[in-house]
Amino acid sequence: MDHRHSSQHPLRLLPWSTPDGRPCYLSTDGAGYLARLADRMEALQLDTGSEVLGHARDVLGGASVPADVLRFTATRLAECLSDALRVAESRGRRLGADAGGEGGAGPGAVGVG
Numbered sequence: 655m656d657h658r659h660s661s662q663h664p665l666r667l668l669p670w671s672t673p674d675g676r677p678c679y680l681s682t683d684g685a686g687y688l689a690r691l692a693d694r695m696e697a698l699q700l701d702t703g704s705e706v707l708g709h710a711r712d713v714l715g716g717a718s719v720p721a722d723v724l725r726f727t728a729t730r731l732a733e734c735l736s737d738a739l740r741v742a743e744s745r746g747r748r749l750g751a752d753a754g755g756e757g758g759a760g761p762g763a764v765g766v767g
Contacts, residue, residue, distance in 0.1 A: 667744035669695040669737065696741045703734035 665679040669692055672678060682689045713719055713727045 664747065666692065667740065667747060668692050669699055669740055669744065692744075696744070699734070699737040699741060703738050706730045706734045 663681050663683050666682055666689070668678040668680055668688075670678060680688050680692065710727050710731055713723060
């Protein structure tokens with residue numbers, strides 16, 4: 655099934671979700687305020703993930719690390735991994751759309767346009 659918006663622009667998975675946790679999508683040609691905001695947010699999420707990974711390596715390199723520090727580190731790593739996977743999915747969909755793939759939204763999507 656082709657999930658293209660009526661304007662023939664594939665729906666872009668945005669790097670944030672609704673308050674109830676559903677994914678947000680944008681019908682865009684890659685230009686416009688929301689597309690640029692999403693690009694900046696993705697870059698920030700990936701930069702944050704790199705920073706958290708560096709801190710996690712420092713924590714894990716320690717001889718004796720308290721359980722609460724490990725738990726906090728694991729929680730932050732999980733959050734960053736979730737963000738990175740969303741960025742990868744969004745970019746992969748856009749690459750698929752550029753190559754003629756579906757590149758569309760999944761079930762339960764919330765459109766933003």
